[in-house]
Amino acid sequence: MATTKRGIVLMNLGSPDSTRVKDVRRYLNEFLMDERVIDMPYLKRLLLVKGIIVPFRAPKSAHAYSTIWTKEGSPLMVISKQLQEALQKQVTEPVALAMRYGAPAPWTAYDELLEKEPGLEEVVLVPLYPHYAMSSYETAVEYAKEAHKKGKYSFKLTIIPPFYDNALFLEALADSIKPYLQQPYDQIIFSYHGIPERHVQKTDPSGTHCLKAADCCNVSNEAHKFCYRHQILVTTKKVAEMLNIPAQKYSYAFQSRLGRDEWLKPYTAQRLTELPGEGIKKLLIVCPAFVSDCLETVEEIAIQGKESFMQAGGESFTLIPCLNVHPMWVKALAGWVREY
Numbered sequence: 594m595a596t597t598k599r600g601i602v603l604m605n606l607g608s609p610d611s612t613r614v615k616d617v618r619r620y621l622n623e624f625l626m627d628e629r630v631i632d633m634p635y636l637k638r639l640l641l642v643k644g645i646i647v648p649f650r651a652p653k654s655a656h657a658y659s660t661i662w663t664k665e666g667s668p669l670m671v672i673s674k675q676l677q678e679a680l681q682k683q684v685t686e687p688v689a690l691a692m693r694y695g696a697p698a699p700w701t702a703y704d705e706l707l708e709k710e711p712g713l714e715e716v717v718l719v720p721l722y723p724h725y726a727m728s729s730y731e732t733a734v735e736y737a738k739e740a741h742k743k744g745k746y747s748f749k750l751t752i753i754p755p756f757y758d759n760a761l762f763l764e765a766l767a768d769s770i771k772p773y774l775q776q777p778y779d780q781i782i783f784s785y786h787g788i789p790e791r792h793v794q795k796t797d798p799s800g801t802h803c804l805k806a807a808d809c810c811n812v813s814n815e816a817h818k819f820c821y822r823h824q825i826l827v828t829t830k831k832v833a834e835m836l837n838i839p840a841q842k843y844s845y846a847f848q849s850r851l852g853r854d855e856w857l858k859p860y861t862a863q864r865l866t867e868l869p870g871e872g873i874k875k876l877l878i879v880c881p882a883f884v885s886d887c888l889e890t891v892e893e894i895a896i897q898g899k900e901s902f903m904q905a906g907g908e909s910f911t912l913i914p915c916l917n918v919h920p921m922w923v924k925a926l927a928g929w930v931r932e933y
């Protein structure tokens with residue numbers, strides 16, 4: 594029986610090349626000039642990003658990165674490479690890594706696979722995002738498709754869909770949280786990267802359901818295939834059920850807001866200052882929109898978030914690590930690649 598010669602590309606977001614302001618500026622310019630991240634007409638976006646956001650943000654972000662940077666690079670890059678190596682041990686197909694911003698670009702990953710497997714017939718692309726958002730999953734997929742088309746590669750590109758409700762992902766996530774539930778806690782927050790509310794409406798193909806219909810995310814609808822809010826609610830509810838966490842002991846919130854637009858609510862930063870006043874003094878926090886620890890978990894939550902929670906009267910604050918190279922997560926990836 595002839596088998597297809599396949600390769601795998603794991604695709605994550607990417608980090609700056611270093612913590613130097615110049616490198617962070619270049620990274621932020623590429624990231625925020627993405628029309629799926631800052632969805633404005635080109636000239637308006639250019640003025641806002643290059644004239645206002647990046648000049649102010651780059652030095653601050655560079656400092657934030659410097660507090661979490663390791664000898665090998667940013668946590669996101671280091672962990673993504675570890676994941677690539679761990680998956681490579683489980684599958685016979687060559688595995689490469691690509692990033693949406695910065696290096697390695699998708700074409701570098703394609704070329705690397707072709708070098709290892711010259712007769713490559715199919716590449717399975719795994720965007721490392723459990724949930725659909727135009728600013729994460731969609732932009733990564735479109736970028737990888739564009740690179741495939743421009744490079745006139747002859748192999749077929751197969752793309753793994755968002756896996757927010759996939760049993761293997763949920764089981765791995767639940768397993769990673771479980772040991773932390775042994776310690777005394779008042780509540781566990783599922784904190785997801787936020788997005789502007791406008792983005793949720795933009796990805797609704799009907800234009801009439803998301804954030805328009807009553808209780809939209811809990812009423813079955815075609816739009817949920819692209820609805821970030823619906824998908825994070827499903828992940829939260831299913832994991833809480835799997836771990837028997839009672840309703841009053843868990844909640845969800847959205848972090849990393851940028852700018853003044855309305856983003857999905859509640860905001861994690863605000864909840865962290867309110868919770869101690871509501872009697873929630875011992876907090877667990879998990880960030881399931883990220884499969885690898887990164888600036889947004891290690892700096893924003895574990896450093897800044899902890900500080901504001903403790904200053905508001907909190908007693909204990911524990912960040913549960915992302916899936917990173919959890920054996921069940923690596924196994925899940927290997928299984929999907931076999932299945933697709």
Ligand SMILES: C=CC1=C(C)c2cc3[nH]c(cc4nc(cc5[nH]c(cc1n2)c(C)c5CCC(=O)O)C(CCC(=O)O)=C4C)c(C)c3C=C
Pocket residue numbers: 606607608609621624629630631650654667669722726728729786787788789849851882883886887888889
């Ligand atoms: C989980 C998926 C992500 C979504 C959705 C997302 C949306 C989104 N992000 C910004 C702006 C920034 N995000 C930044 C960092 C960052 N974002 C994600 C993931 C998602 N972003 C990750 C994994 C990271 C960490 C990268 C790392 O190197 O560790 C940053 C850069 C850092 C900073 O200056 O804060 C920005 C800027 C917007 C505007 C947005 C939706 C519109």
Ligand SMILES: [Fe+2]
Pocket residue numbers: 786849
């Ligand atoms: Fe982000």
Ligand SMILES: [Fe+2]
Pocket residue numbers: 802803804809810811820822823
């Ligand atoms: Fe929805």
